[in-house]
Amino acid sequence: MNTIENFINLSAVLTGYEAIELKPKNDTQQVAQKYFDTLTKNTPVDVLNDLYNTFLNIKGDITDGVLKQILQDATLGQLARNIIQMWYTGIWYGLYPGQMDYVISSTAYTNGLVWKEMGAHPMGFSEGNFGYWADAPQMPVIK
Amino acid sequence: MSNSTKKYDVVIVGAGFAGNVMALELAKAGKKVLMVEGGDPFKSDNREVFMQNFFLAMAKTPESPYPQNYNSPRPSVLDIQNITPNSPQGQNGTNPVKDIATNGYFIEKGPMAFGSTYERVAGGTSWHWLGTCLRLLPSDFRMKTEFGVGVDWPISYDDLSAYYNKAEFEIGVSADVEEQNIHGVTFTPGYKYPMQSLPPTVLDKKFSEKLNGITLDGSIVKVTGTPAGRNSTSNKIDGKIYNNGRRLCQGNTNCTPICPIQAKYDATVTLAKALNTGNVDIMYQTVAYNILIDETTKKVTGIAYKQYETKLGPVTGEGVVTATSYIIAAHAVETAKLLLMSKNKTMPNGIANSSGQVGKNLMDHPVKLSWGLMPESTYPFRGPLSTSGIETTRDGEFRKKRAAYRIEIGNEGWNWTMGAPYSTLTDLVNKNTFGKALRQEIASNFTRQFRIGFLVEQLPGDGYIVPSAIATDNLGLPRPEVHYDLSDYTKAGFEAAVEATNTIFGLLGAKESIESSNPPASRPGSFTYNNKTYFSNGAGHVMGTHRMGATPQDSVTDANMKTWDHDNLYLVGCGTFPTTGTANPSLTMMALAYKATEALLKTL
Numbered sequence: 001m002n003t004i005e006n007f008i009n010l011s012a013v014l015t016g017y018e019a020i021e022l023k024p025k026n027d028t029q030q031v032a033q034k035y036f037d038t039l040t041k042n043t044p045v046d047v048l049n050d051l052y053n054t055f056l057n058i059k060g061d062i063t064d065g066v067l068k069q070i071l072q073d074a075t076l077g078q079l080a081r082n083i084i085q086m087w088y089t090g091i092w093y094g095l096y097p098g099q100m101d102y103v104i105s106s107t108a109y110t111n112g113l114v115w116k117e118m119g120a121h122p123m124g125f126s127e128g129n130f131g132y133w134a135d136a137p138q139m140p141v142i143k
Numbered sequence: 144m145s146n147s148t149k150k151y152d153v154v155i156v157g158a159g160f161a162g163n164v165m166a167l168e169l170a171k172a173g174k175k176v177l178m179v180e181g182g183d184p185f186k187s188d189n190r191e192v193f194m195q196n197f198f199l200a201m202a203k204t205p206e207s208p209y210p211q212n213y214n215s216p217r218p219s220v221l222d223i224q225n226i227t228p229n230s231p232q233g234q235n236g237t238n239p240v241k242d243i244a245t246n247g248y249f250i251e252k253g254p255m256a257f258g259s260t261y262e263r264v265a266g267g268t269s270w271h272w273l274g275t276c277l278r279l280l281p282s283d284f285r286m287k288t289e290f291g292v293g294v295d296w297p298i299s300y301d302d303l304s305a306y307y308n309k310a311e312f313e314i315g316v317s318a319d320v321e322e323q324n325i326h327g328v329t330f331t332p333g334y335k336y337p338m339q340s341l342p343p344t345v346l347d348k349k350f351s352e353k354l355n356g357i358t359l360d361g362s363i364v365k366v367t368g369t370p371a372g373r374n375s376t377s378n379k380i381d382g383k384i385y386n387n388g389r390r391l392c393q394g395n396t397n398c399t400p401i402c403p404i405q406a407k408y409d410a411t412v413t414l415a416k417a418l419n420t421g422n423v424d425i426m427y428q429t430v431a432y433n434i435l436i437d438e439t440t441k442k443v444t445g446i447a448y449k450q451y452e453t454k455l456g457p458v459t460g461e462g463v464v465t466a467t468s469y470i471i472a473a474h475a476v477e478t479a480k481l482l483l484m485s486k487n488k489t490m491p492n493g494i495a496n497s498s499g500q501v502g503k504n505l506m507d508h509p510v511k512l513s514w515g516l517m518p519e520s521t522y523p524f525r526g527p528l529s530t531s532g533i534e535t536t537r538d539g540e541f542r543k544k545r546a547a548y549r550i551e552i553g554n555e556g557w558n559w560t561m562g563a564p565y566s567t568l569t570d571l572v573n574k575n576t577f578g579k580a581l582r583q584e585i586a587s588n589f590t591r592q593f594r595i596g597f598l599v600e601q602l603p604g605d606g607y608i609v610p611s612a613i614a615t616d617n618l619g620l621p622r623p624e625v626h627y628d629l630s631d632y633t634k635a636g637f638e639a640a641v642e643a644t645n646t647i648f649g650l651l652g653a654k655e656s657i658e659s660s661n662p663p664a665s666r667p668g669s670f671t672y673n674n675k676t677y678f679s680n681g682a683g684h685v686m687g688t689h690r691m692g693a694t695p696q697d698s699v700t701d702a703n704m705k706t707w708d709h710d711n712l713y714l715v716g717c718g719t720f721p722t723t724g725t726a727n728p729s730l731t732m733m734a735l736a737y738k739a740t741e742a743l744l745k746t747l
């Protein structure tokens with residue numbers, strides 16, 4: 001049930017990315033694995049099982065099902081929102097008693113999706129050349 | 144480490160902007176220099192470690208890359224609080240406190256919260272300066288004469304011009320002379336900045352297109368490239384391509400808190416050069432706490448220090464460093480604190496303080512931020528944090544009545560103002576925006592975020608610092624007690640900044656954020672003026688606490704930054720400034736350090 005495949009497939013619906021983009025075949029940075037481990041470590045196992053069960057049993061439109069049965073669910077919604085934020089910023093927001101907000105790792109930070117979506121780069125981690133900022137960026141294509 | 148047997152010409156306290164320039168210049172002239180630095184040793188892997196700290200910090204504040212050091216502590220923007228009798232900082236003041244992990248370093252006494260911070264490490268606050276290298280305007284040196292407010296400096300723009308050239312060369316400033324000669328700023332004939340102006344961002348160009356030629360605050364607006372202490376395309380200087388050996392700016396959008404590749408100048412550049420001369424020794428983890436004087440001659444005879452080995456560890460050594468002359472370059476707050484701590488029988492009010500001006504005139508450039516959404520994408524979070532600004536508003540007859548400001552155009556969206564993109568992302572996700580809709584929202588809305596900042600001038604007399612009588616740091620040394628306020632002169636500058644915001648946003652077709660136009664009254668930094676609430680941010684430009692002047696009665700040092708009271712003691716840093724003007728102060732601080740060095744060398 002709590003497998004990285006299920007995690008990636010759910011993450012794809014939540015983030016708007018293809019599963020293969022979230023976990024490329026050669027994921028040398030191991031970002032997906034790191035997020036999977038973070039979620040597993042920080043979430044009670046029965047809640048995780050509930051999350052994946054719900055996800056796997058969605059009938060019909062997957063986007064609509066994820067919205068109604070997961071995001072709008074009192075328990076699963078916050079967890080799903082946490083998964084989105086984890087992918088987009090590399091942060092785990094403390095959800096259960098005793099948990100703090102924290103940046104998962106520097107690799108998680110530099111892989112935050114939000115920066116790419118703005119045509120930008122993580123602050124402090126530019127891959128551009130001198131003067132790139134003079135022109136509008138190539139924006140990601142949302143299929 | 145013992146330096147007791149070696150003879151030095153000069154002792155310098157503090158290895159930041161000003162101290163390092165003086166160390167290098169003195170060493171080049173063959174003088175033997177001993178530096179005393181409170182922070183940890185400067186090492187080649189500092190930046191890598193600091194970057195890791197930054198990546199992993201939840202709050203990416205100016206301080207976030209740099210660990211707090213309880214033996215050489217510094218303030219943090221996370222510690223700024225409202226000042227009430229029951230606030231934690233007020234309570235700190237009633238007990239000697241050793242561990243300052245929770246309540247901050249400053250003992251804030253108000254009435255306004257002080258929003259500016261600094262670093263106590265080798266390289267000083269230059270680690271997280273923005274890199275702005277504007278010169279002061281000629282009128283900034285003559286506020287009393289021109290406008291009947293504040294005081295005049297004992298020097299003019301022309302007196303400083305050649306030293307600006309030197310500072311700009313050492314930093315490696317990228318700028319365009321043609322753009323910078325406004326409001327009477329002149330340059331040496333044929334002068335070129337070491338490097339060309341940085342390319343403007345998409346947002347900068349939009350500002351130019353919509354605002355150039357309008358009249359604002361009595362001047363015709365021209366959006367100009369901001370002189371930057373970061374590497375751009377080199378110019379030929381005296382027949383040679385300028386080359387400072389550092390990398391080209393890659394637009395990491397992270398100048399504050401840390402440039403990952405040192406394309407931005409910081410004072411460790413000059414420190415490394417100084418240490419390489421072989422004429423400079425440095426004692427790290429060494430905190431100066433008492434300036435000793437000869438009661439008869441009033442000359443400084445030594446500076447007492449305490450040493451430590453770990454950030455929370457005990458005092459591991461004590462001693463006195465000696466030389467022919469002494470320079471205190473420890474930051475406006477720490478320099479004033481050290482002078483006031485060093486009181487003795489003949490100097491009951493502290494060293495260099497016969498005028499009573501030490502620690503007084505605490506000033507900043509309180510910042511009014513205005514932010515909103517552009518009508519189309521202008522792509523923030525790209526390029527250096529700021530590349531252009533409006534400097535035409537910095538001078539005018541209005542300065543008789545209210546403060547001037549410069550307008551900085553930010554390239555980091557709502558990052559400083561609202562904590563974007565984190566905050567704005569959380570808002571979206573909390574509305575259950577997800578999947579492709581989330582991506583589309585980010586692409587169309589986050590890319591329209593922008594902000595401007597008005598850096599408002601202050602006049603002397605608004606605030607002061609003293610060493611706390613009761614609260615100490617881990618070494619047992621007093622912590623700074625900060626009394627800060629804004630006068631109506633400065634508040635009226637904020638009022639004008641709101642009017643200017645309306646004009647600018649109107650012309651841009653931009654929509655101001657509700658949090659920008661209606662700041663909450665309860666935040667530390669909020670104030671009310673003419674029945675309207677304003678919010679002021681610290682700029683980190685701490686000035687005025689040991690000002691220079693024309694007479695010993697109303698100033699701490701002369702125009703060469705030599706103290707009036709002690710023939711062999713110099714004070715450098717932004718504490719020297721009699722008034723603030725509106726230019727970010729580091730370039731002027733460095734130019735002044737060159738001036739002080741020249742004067743000091745004549746006496747050695």
